[in-house]
Each structure stands twice: as structure tokens, then as C-alpha cells.
Amino acid sequence: MQTTLKVSRYDPESPNEAPHLQQYDLEVEQHFTVLDSLIKVREEIDPSLALRCSCRASICGSCAVRVNGKAHLACKTKITDVSQDGSPVVVEPAGNQKIVKDLVTDPNLFWNKIKSVDPFLQPKGPEPVEEYIASNESMINLTTPMGCIMCGACVSDCTVLEVDKNFLGPAALAKAYRFVADPRDNADNQRLSTLNEYGGAWDCTRCFQCVTACPKGVAPMDRIMELREHIMDADMPSTVGSRHVESFARSVSRAGWLDETLLAIESMGIFNVPKLIESAPVGIRALIRGKLPKPGPLHHKLPGAENISRIFRRWESEKAASKTIEEVNKDD
Numbered sequence: 001m002q003t004t005l006k007v008s009r010y011d012p013e014s015p016n017e018a019p020h021l022q023q024y025d026l027e028v029e030q031h032f033t034v035l036d037s038l039i040k041v042r043e044e045i046d047p048s049l050a051l052r053c054s055c056r057a058s059i060c061g062s063c064a065v066r067v068n069g070k071a072h073l074a075c076k077t078k079i080t081d082v083s084q085d086g087s088p089v090v091v092e093p094a095g096n097q098k099i100v101k102d103l104v105t106d107p108n109l110f111w112n113k114i115k116s117v118d119p120f121l122q123p124k125g126p127e128p129v130e131e132y133i134a135s136n137e138s139m140i141n142l143t144t145p146m147g148c149i150m151c152g153a154c155v156s157d158c159t160v161l162e163v164d165k166n167f168l169g170p171a172a173l174a175k176a177y178r179f180v181a182d183p184r185d186n187a188d189n190q191r192l193s194t195l196n197e198y199g200g201a202w203d204c205t206r207c208f209q210c211v212t213a214c215p216k217g218v219a220p221m222d223r224i225m226e227l228r229e230h231i232m233d234a235d236m237p238s239t240v241g242s243r244h245v246e247s248f249a250r251s252v253s254r255a256g257w258l259d260e261t262l263l264a265i266e267s268m269g270i271f272n273v274p275k276l277i278e279s280a281p282v283g284i285r286a287l288i289r290g291k292l293p294k295p296g297p298l299h300h301k302l303p304g305a306e307n308i309s310r311i312f313r314r315w316e317s318e319k320a321a322s323k324t325i326e327e328v329n330k331d332d
Contacts, residue, residue, distance in 0.1 A: 003028050003079055005037055007049065008092040010099050019099065021090065022046075028079060034091060035063050035074035038103070050102035058215060061151025065103050066092040071153035071213040094156035096169075109165070110152045113172040117194075121179060122187035132184040145178040145223055147216045154210035154220045166199040170210035170220030173201060177223040180230055192227075192234050201227040202241025233323060243267050253312040256305030260293045 003026060010019040024041045032040075035053055042049045053063040056075045063074040067082050068090050083089045097105040123132060154170040161167050168176075176195060179185045195201045201224050210220040232242055247266035251259040264283075268275045286292040293299070302308075 001028055001030055001032075001079075002026075003032075003037065003083060003086075004088040005041060006088045006090045007038070007041070007103070008090075009049075009102050010093075012101055019092075023088070030080065032079050033075055034065070034067055034072065034077045034079060034082065034089065037079055037089075038074060038091065050100075050104045052104050059149060061149040061153075064094050064151040064153045064156060066090075066095060066156060071095070071156040073151060073153065073215045076215055094152055096155055096158060096161045096165075097152070107152070110150075110155050110169075110171065113155075113169050114150070114175055117168065117172050117176040117179075118187070118191070119175050119179065121182065121185050123184050124186040134183050138181070138183045141181060142178060145174050145181075145218055148174060148178075148218045149216055151215065153213040153215060154218075157209040157213040159207045159209055160203055160205055164199070164203070167203045168195075168199055170204070170224065173204070173227060174218055174220040174223040177227050177230075180227060188230070188234065192231050192236055195227055196231050196236040196239060196242075201231060202239055238269075240267050240269075243269060249312065251299075253309050254301070254305070255299055256302035256308045259299040262299070 005024045005026070006021040007024060008019050009022045011017055024045055026037065026040055026045065028037050028040065035051075035056060038049070038051050039053070042051065051063070051065075051074075053075065054060040055062075058073055058076045061073065064071060065074050066072070067074070067077055069092075071094060072082075074091070079089060091103065093099050093103045093105045097107065097109050100106050121132070148171065150171070152171060154174075155161060158167070158170055161169050173195070176191060180188055180191055180195075204221060204224045206221060206225075208221060211222070214220060228241065228245065232245065236242070244263065244267040247263045248258065251257075251263060261283075264279070265276065268279065270276075283292060
């Protein structure tokens with residue numbers, strides 16, 4: 001089978017050379033992956049091509065690259081899946097990280113963020129005679145985040161990291177959740193306090209890119225949403241993010257739909273006068289153009305809103321019961 005690879009090339013020893021695509025036409029087998037094809041290029045066509053790989057079995061995570069603009073494990077991605085019509089396959093280094101050479105990136109940004117969340121258990125009290133015991137239910141809950149192979153695919157495609165390198169990123173936050181949710185760990189307050197700050201769990205924009213990119217189904221964004229619940233349950237200091245969630249829930253629970261004007265005001269903080277004044281021009285322009293939703297008392301209830309309120313009350317009741325069970329498990 002004939003295929004064409006367009007591979008990103010960059011030589012740090014040529015300071016005036018910007019990353020560019022180099023085309024390789026080669027014959028591959030029907031079962032070839034992107035990694036198989038890259039190795040064939042390096043071994044038979046161009047030995048100067050730099051790439052990183054190890055296990056070739058979707059375990060080590062070292063071959064994460066961008067294929068046709070999206071993060072993939074090169075060893076898990078078949079050529080036929082990304083070039084069904086015979087079009088060229090574009091292979092570039094993972095995003096949001098410094099390029100060392102060609103497809104090889106510097107992993108320091110990734111690992112520094114992982115280290116910053118203290119990725120280890122911090123139990124308290126006397127050391128057990130045999131081992132720290134955790135319930136079967138809690139370990140089943142941890143199965144998903146523990147499946148992370150540290151490939152960095154989610155970091156590569158994170159849209160927040162593209163504009164703000166202070167963000168912890170999906171991999172580090174998913175790793176933080178793995179310990180926050182572990183009943184054997186007793187550093188919740190310290191962890192959640194850090195994750196409640198700028199760059200933490202509230203900075204995720206829920207773009208779903210990390211969920212799509214993850215080759216192991218860890219779904220980092222879902223773990224981030226669960227971290228937010230833990231932060232709010234722990235009564236951490238109020239932030240724009242937590243106020244946004246609370247205002248959203250109050251609005252929908254009361255009226256059956258969202259009061260967008262009140263949401264914006266309550267998210268910033270009704271007593272945060274400087275921020276409200278700063279945002280006033282936006283509100284005025286929206287009002288002039290007829291795009292400002294009716295606020296407060298003018299925001300009418302939808303028919304059947306009482307049914308939605310009942311759902312909220314039931315959810316709060318079930319959540320309270322679940323929290324009690326979690327606390328009992330942690331004490332055990």
C-alpha cells in the first residue's frame with residue numbers, strides 16, 4: 001500500500017530554520033501504524049529523522065505525537081484509520097511543549113506539573129502492620145485515573161495551556177484527583193486548597209480536547225469536574241469558578257432555566273465593585289443591541305419548574321448520603 005507522510009522537521013543546530021514539513025512517499029503494509037511508518041522512514045529513507053518510541057504496545061506513552069492536527073499514540077494509530085482516502089498523513093510533535101528536534105519534545109513542562117500536585121499518598125496516623133486498606137468500591141472508582149500512562153496526549157491538545165502555561169493541565173489534575181479520591185490519603189485540605197487557586201481546577205474550559213486525545217479513556221476533564229465537586233464540598237474559599245457553579249444551580253433550580261445576567265454578576269461577586277464596573281461596558285453594549293437577557297425578577301419561571309426543583313433536591317439528598325459513606329470509608 002502506498003502512503004505519503006508529511007513529517008515536521010526541526011534542527012536546533014540550524015538557528016535560522018523554522019519547523020517545516022518534509023514529505024516521504026513509501027510503501028507500507030495494510031496493518032502498519034503511524035509509528036511503523038516513521039520507523040521505516042528512519043531506517044530506510046532518512047536516518048536523520050528524530051522520534052521517540054519504546055514499547056510499541058500503547059503502554060509507555062513515549063510516542064505521543066500530533067497526527068493530522070490531533071494528539072495520538074503513534075503506535076496505536078493505524079495508517080488506514082487516518083488516511084482512508086489515501087491523503088497524506090501529517091505528523092507533528094506533541095503540542096504545548098518545547099521541540100527538541102523533529103518529533104521529540106522536552107517533557108519538563110509535563111513532569112513539572114505532575115510533580116507539583118504531590119503525586120504520592122500522604123497518609124496520617126500510625127503505620128499499619130500489613131498494608132493500608134481501601135474499600136473495593138473506592139478502588140474501582142480509582143481504576144480510571146490510574147489507567148493514565150503519562151503519555152501527555154491530553155497536555156498536547158489542551159486549549160488552556162496554549163494561552164496560559166500557569167494552568168496545571170489535564171494530566172496533572174487527573175493525577176491530583178487520583179489521590180484526592182483515595183481513602184488512604186489524608187492531605188485533602190492541602191491538595192484542594194492548592195487546586196482551588198489560579199491555574200487549578202477552575203481554569204479548565206471544558207473543551208473536551210483532553211477527553212478525545214486520551215488513548216486510555218482516563219477522560220481528564222471528567223476528573224477535573226469531580227475535583228471541583230470535592231473543592232466545593234470541602235467549603236474552600238469562594239472563587240469565580242465556584243460562584244459560577246453555585247449561581248448556575250440556583251438559577252436553574254428556581255426558574256427551570258438560566259438567568260445569564262445574574263450568573264455573570266454573581267460569578268464575579270456582587271461585592272466585587274471594581275470587577276463589575278470593569279465589565280459594565282460589555283453589559284451596556286449587550287443591552288443596546290438587545291442581547292441582554294432579562295435579569296432577576298423579570299427572569300420568569302418556565303412551566304414545570306417545580307419538577308426541576310424536585311430533581312435538584314433529590315440530587316442534593318443523594319449527594320449528602322454518598323458523602324457520608326465516603327467519610328466512613330476514609331475513617332476506616
